[in-house]
Amino acid sequence: MAEMTLTVNGATRTVDVAPDTPLVYVLRNQFMLGGVRLGCGMSQCGACAVLVDGREVRSCVTLASRVAGSKIHTIEGLPALWAEAREGTAAGGLHPVQQAWIDEQVPQCGYCQSGMMIAAVDLLARVPSPSVAQIREAFTDAPPSPHLCRCGTYPAIIDAVQRAARAMAL
């Protein structure tokens, strides 16, 4: 076993796990964050995506020990992340990506959607007003994509990303 100190959604904690434990298991079982979903476990689907220092990372193939010292965010931490970015003005509300996901009613079963929202936050941080082609590229071809959804919510995701982009530009 190995002790490692992780900062997740703004809280820092030391956990004692096997040194080769992937981040997804630590977030789910030690930090009890159910917003992190286990999908393929092979970096092929995106269900497990989280933010590490603001960029999307596949937690199923990332050793927890590798991200000690980084800032890790799951969807549970997106509201605070947004509040911080806006210097607290949006505290209590949801991240605009989350709000857009609700407004567009994106999830069907929802299993893939944590990863989809993480990918959207990553994309919008780099490309504040993405075109449809840029969104398609980000969710299909740009590493670590693809992000897969068996319920076929892709058109709704495109609408929601654009809605979130408008909200974040205000």
Add this chain to the structure above:
Amino acid sequence: MISTPTLTRRQFVKAGGALVVSASLPSLSSRGSVEAAGSTLDATKLASWIEIHDDGRLLVRTGKIETGTGMSAFYAQVVAEELRVRPEVISLVLGHTDETPDGGFSAGFLTGANNLRKVAAYTYQALLDLAAGALNAPKDALAVTDGVVSGGGRRISYAGLVRGQRLELTIPIGGSLPALDPGQPTGLSGLTGLQVSGTPPTREIPQYSVIGESFPVPTVAERVRGDTEWVGDVRLPGMLHARMVRPSAVGATLVRAGSVDRARFPNAEVVTKGNLVAVVSPDEWEAVAAARAVAASTTWSDWSGLPGHDEVTATLRAQPWGAPSHERGDAAKVSAALSAAAKTVEASYEQPFTRHAPMGAYVAVADVRRDGSATVHTASAQSQGLRVQIAHALGVDVEKVVVRWHQGPAQYGRTTWGGDGAEGDAAILSQLVGSPVRVQWTIQEDLAWSTVSPAWVADVKGALDTEGRLSAVHSDWYAPHENDARLLGALLAGAPSVTPLATNRVSTVWAYEKIPVLERAFAMPSLGADATSAGLRGNIMRTPWQRQQNFATEALINEAAAAAGADPIQYRIDHTTNPRLIELLRATAKEAGWDPRPSPRPGARRTGGGLLAGRGVAVMIRSDAPWVAIAEVTVAPDTGEVRVTRFTVGLDCGKVMNPRQLRLTVQGGIVQGLGEALTEEVTFDRQKVTSTDWTRYRIPTMGSTPDIRMVITSYDDRGINSAGEAPNALPPPAVAAAIFDATGVPPRRIPLTAAYVKKLLSA
């Protein structure tokens, strides 16, 4: 069962605030009146279905579940409509066998909605009776808005009516809960559960106000915040994590289980029963890592009972099929028309194995206690059927088993018969180790060991008269059956299982009343089933039987239209009298900018460079709802690559429950169907499935998703037809027709991969 409603207000007693609990009436259910702890609620008691609380909130219970298409919104809307309340005041209890009354599968919204509509209507009448007394006004002079009854110049809320009251009402119930039944295709009867009978007054569709609004799906916001408790999130005290070590081949048997290296994995243990092998540990990652190590040192017998995926069609063709297991139509008329035909069109169509392929693999938690009682946590769409199968596998009375439902990745029909899944593994392991056990399958395991939608071949023949009109269609459809919902864990452990029968069904709704038709479905056991192997277990998948059979008959209609030199939309209009279908064909054609002309298009070619454009149409009727799909594609003849550039879908499902949610579900279903049209195929060698990750079982991506347009109109005079399930059936025949249009070559197999299309064009 009794056929008329019995509404009996027996007594009102102080009950501390919440109305409608019932205990003293004799049960009208065939299962007797005693409710042991853990038993299913008595469906004859209205209070088992709806509780009205004195804060104005309503609790509604049903054994149906949220399948991921918005059921939790629709159920709230249906109840709210009949009770004249806002759907926001309704909370739902779904799927738990010990907290709901009815059971039944969740394969569409109508099966659940019919029960809830009636229980809400019965409750409404009871509340009006109460209000008439309280307001001292005649019942028929009362009006209700948002849960407030007014009459005689006074008002009282439902909350006010029920405060401190206890009301007992019984309602008539038909049907039965699941039970072992060797005569049934799945080995289980009662899978549709209990039905509320009688005819309480219900609202007419034109009066609807809550039904028809885009009420948000209650589960959406919780998913977005990360608050959902998924089945994989269930944690019980003392729970062990398990990972399975599966046989090296579908029918291989255990020779020797590997052992755990104690130095590396101090808390892990190997558990076996028959061919069921697992590694358990209190730590999930230890279970994962130790299972990998144990798998490497476990030995299995040789088995090679599969034909290999390239041999599937030949294998099906070589089967001794015998008599059809189901048929429909007019054999005499069809054979007369075929012998009198001026010309016949004839073709064989086929599809390899496909699968449901949810984004999350099966996961379940089971707690089997020393006294034989068991609780199983599942995301199954058939809690009561699962309960029976678990009890059977464990050898305990069904009353000792409680199944609790949680959200899960959408299953697309694979749990509708109450099995498949990790629940069998979890229950058997828990019984063996004496602790709660959580079994998480891997995606590789799920893509190899879960049930499949069987491969099929179909022979279709049409008789054309001298004017090119179809005077008969005969279609024969051959496939392994789709009834195997046995629990994998029970099968591997050698525990008792139900016995599925090799039967198939004709499931199309024939859209062309002017054409006499004979449709026959033939069945065989699962491919690779033998003494040690269940083979590739066939199971239903979204729009079962119909989507495969409809592909074959729609493809033939397109070939017949081409033979007749007719526009394929006009050709369909000429062969049907269904006014809703005709109207929808015209509306969808208009939306797609359809230019009437025969297919293939002028200039269609099968060779050369560049991109060819094509467009194709297909229709389907499911329940009473007509569907029309128009696909537009480009084909690169030199590579065979197909791109769907635009997809237009028309639907007339009568009254639309929830317009936004319907559009989202239809859109998603089209995307799913495009996967079946273009890429999806389960591959296997002689031992095992080989399409075991997302690069080998290829589902649609955002990049491959076309612009999807929808033509959906809500009507008040056409009933409420089912709508959300069917769209996945539309893309395969429409895309195939579009390739035919572009190239002049009719594809007769899906998926339309580049390799297949290239081969087709160069043949």
